[in-house]
Amino acid sequence: MAERALPRLTRLLGIVTYLEDHGATPFADLAQHFGVSVVQIRKDLGTLWVSGLPGHMPDHLIDFDAWAYDDDIAHLTNSQGVTQIRLSPREAVALVGALSTMVAAGGAPRAATTALAKLRAVLGGDPIRVVADGSPSPEVAESIADAAARGRVVEIDYVDAMDHRTRRAIEPHRIVTVDGVAYVECWCRRASDYRSFRLDRMDGVVVTGEPISAPPADAETFALEPRFDARLVVARASRWALDDLPGATLTDRGEYVEAVVPVAHTAWIAGRLLAVAPDLRSVEPPALSDEVARQAAAVLAVHGG
Template identity: 40%
Template structure:
């Protein structure tokens, strides 16, 4: 799956901060620490080598010891101020206070005492430093999903109890499951429950706003070997679609979970993605229609074409003398 640009940016900044404190680090150790391949670490170092502060002359760029790289060790020689304490203006501080207050209300934070403590500590220090501007700020965030569901999930996670949930999938298939909750995560605007599902006998991820009902059971969770990392990409057994788009639609590769991205000689690009919900793909293609150059399989293109024709036909039935809006 293609990596999101914001995920890579966080890792690049993290590499600089980590090396500044740890000193020279072998490439393989750095790769393990950041959960990427050794090749990716070297690509990240190459990207950082041409990054720096405005001006971008040689003396403005982040620098590494080239000889150490040849020996398989990454040694940062110049961070160009990337690790200095950040000095915020009032507007920046207020924006961070608002973001932290919103984060504090999310289910993923409320269900994890460790996360909640970190957020509260950062918010308290930032609010004190910002003063009256922060006091005048009021942020109210409605939690995603039914508040009773969020409360039941949070309580079960804290107590280590099993849950009975009624869940509806993206294609409106409803089921009742008993799950052992593991953790809550957020991705973009959604919250996800990572759990061991007794019905499926495996690890599953449930979007919280699709949990219609949740009941905390008086049964302790079992000790399952569950990978804590959450992959928000569609399941591997979902059908695939291959789409070629013109360059102006490049944001699709960043905004949509894709299996692969391939740049083409004429400036267009090809994305391959898995489709768990045909309605979602249809909407994506209709929204980007001016930039869609080809779609495979042909059945997907035919489906979108029929929907577009039906929409145009509906407009054709309107009276020609409608008043202007």
């Protein structure tokens, strides 16, 4: 299938703008800059060369230096005023939303902050606002990013979702922001396995001088395998709590909401359900409802309830 129109049009306009800014440029450099083959660049230049004002008079067409063209160099001599188009509202939201989320989560390199500032300057403000839900200390984020970039082993204190605290030596590969939370993908020497750790749950970070030895994992490591599907019914007022559970499928049934939720960690899901306990109408299977009841009983026991 032929390339869709808008990506090609965008590249055609981009090539003209790039050549106006940079002067004569070898085809190979254009190919690298725009991420396409030299063959495609030839086709694009061929298209540009026959494009122009209605009537197609020779001096009304985009023009190139034919001698340079024979040497595989694009030298624009008449652009007919063609230039790259400014960012559309959708493009602005798509770019700024992604970058702001990474920056707010503490999961972005410094270049993200400067790139955002440049985009905001031309857009005249924020096309989308990002609200952070707690982020790691800048020192932690910077240390982990630095260790990942230089491939150095890091020692961390980590508090997991079940509130267990451990000291670990990790080999960081990449920082990944998922749903506004920054994780480091790494090889964990303590677990002898690939793991993902939240940056906002670590402290006591020490970057060692030791180079990492494990290669990056092939797949993303933060997705625990679901072990079973839970079926939940809650009153509509607590729909928000189900919306937030990863992978949940919700069906509205009048005053109630039914949800099917893949469960990787029974105790973790049970803890989330306690937050909407008065609105819980049904929890299945028993493995999960028993865990909800067990945790609730433990809360009551310490409170003398």
